[in-house]
Amino acid sequence: DGGITQSPKYLFRKEGQNVTLSCEQNLNHDAMYWYRQDPGQGLRLIYYSQIVNDFQKGDIAEGYSVSREKKESFPLTVTSAQKNPTAFYLCASSMARSNEKLFFGSGTQLSVL
Amino acid sequence: GEDVEQSLFLSVREGDSSVINCTYTDSSSTYLYWYKQEPGAGLQLLTYIFSNMDMKQDQRLTVLLNKKDKHLSLRIADTQTGDSAIYFCAEWAAGNKLTFGGGTRVLVKP
Numbered sequence: 001d002g003g004i005t006q007s008p009k010y011l012f013r014k015e016g017q018n019v020t021l022s023c024e025q026n027l028n029h030d031a032m033y034w035y036r037q038d039p040g041q042g043l044r045l046i047y048y049s050q051i052v053n054d055f056q057k058g059d060i061a062e063g064y065s066v067s068r069e070k071k072e073s074f075p076l077t078v079t080s081a082q083k084n085p086t087a088f089y090l091c092a093s094s095m096a097r098s099n100e101k102l103f104f105g106s107g108t109q110l111s112v113l
Numbered sequence: 114g115e116d117v118e119q120s121l122f123l124s125v126r127e128g129d130s131s132v133i134n135c136t137y138t139d140s141s142s143t144y145l146y147w148y149k150q151e152p153g154a155g156l157q158l159l160t161y162i163f164s165n166m167d168m169k170q171d172q173r174l175t176v177l178l179n180k181k182d183k184h185l186s187l188r189i190a191d192t193q194t195g196d197s198a199i200y201f202c203a204e205w206a207a208g209n210k211l212t213f214g215g216g217t218r219v220l221v222k223p
Contacts, residue, residue, distance in 0.1 A: 004155075040121070042201060042213035043156075090155055101146075102211065104155030 003027065006091050006105035012113050013078065013085060021076045021108045023091035029103070030096050032074035036060060037088040037107075046089075049074055050096070078110060086111050117204055117214035124220045131189040133217045135202035138183060142204040145178060147187045150199045150216070159187070159200075197221045 004025045013019045025032065031050050035043040045058030049068040063082025068074055074093075078085045088109050092102040116138045125131045137145070143164050148156040162169045162176045162185075169176045175188040185202055199216040206212070 006155075040215065042117070042215045045210075092155075101158055101161070102156075104157070106155045107153070109153075 004091060004093055004103055004105035006089075006108050008108060009106070011108055011110045013110060014113050016080045018077055018079050019110065021078070021089055021091075021110070023074045023076065023105060024072055025074075025091075025093045025103075025105075026072060027093055027103060028071070029093035030071070031094045032068070033092040033094075033102065034058075034064070034066065034074070034076045035090045035092065037090060043090065046076065117202060117212050119200075119202060119214040119217045121215070122218050122220070124222060125192050127192060127194060127221055127223050129192055131187075131192045131196065131219055131221075133187045133189075133200050133202075133219065135185040135187075135214055136183055137185065137202075137204045137212075137214075139204060139206040139212070140183065142206045144205040145176075145185050146203040146205070146211075147174075147176065148201040148203060148213075150201065152198075156201060192219075192221050194221050194223065 007022045033048045034046040037043050044060050046064050047066045049055040052071050055066050055068050065077045088107050090107050091105040094102050118136045146161040147159045149159050150156045160171050160174050162178050167178050173190045177186045199218050201213050201216045203211050203213045
């Protein structure tokens, strides 16, 4: 089955620690995205990537980093600089940046210990 | 700048129709979308409408677009308990940016 897989489902971060959220897709999509969702709020774009080895900052990139070494993978690192990391993180992909139909993973809930 | 607004909550009885409303501000919107999110899950694309259309029907779903008033609605006919979820509208506008509303939580009562 084609789709987007995010792992882990739940993640806990200690103060001062960096954590990495995984996102893998086998849809052969060029574009991938990371969104943050806070309770009662819409999705806010953290980073996006249109092609391998290229990525752009979204609206709330501070305290986060990404890489896109392979087409299938777009991991997100939440660094210690992100002071309020508790949120639901959603990864998505689309055929191209100009194709707006996004397919979403099932999300990772990150909490601070 | 872009802004997409939705009401927070909608309660509806099983079998009735649900209407979820959304307003947006960017007149350059090309596509408008409705996504559904069930608890603890990602978003699922339900339907979308191109900005030169004013209505689109897909089985129990009807999307209405009033471009003059920048108003989008999603009507769900014969609402079922499985329709309980959060519904997000989103617009794709100039600058290649997808902007989401805050979501409407729909509760279907038996």
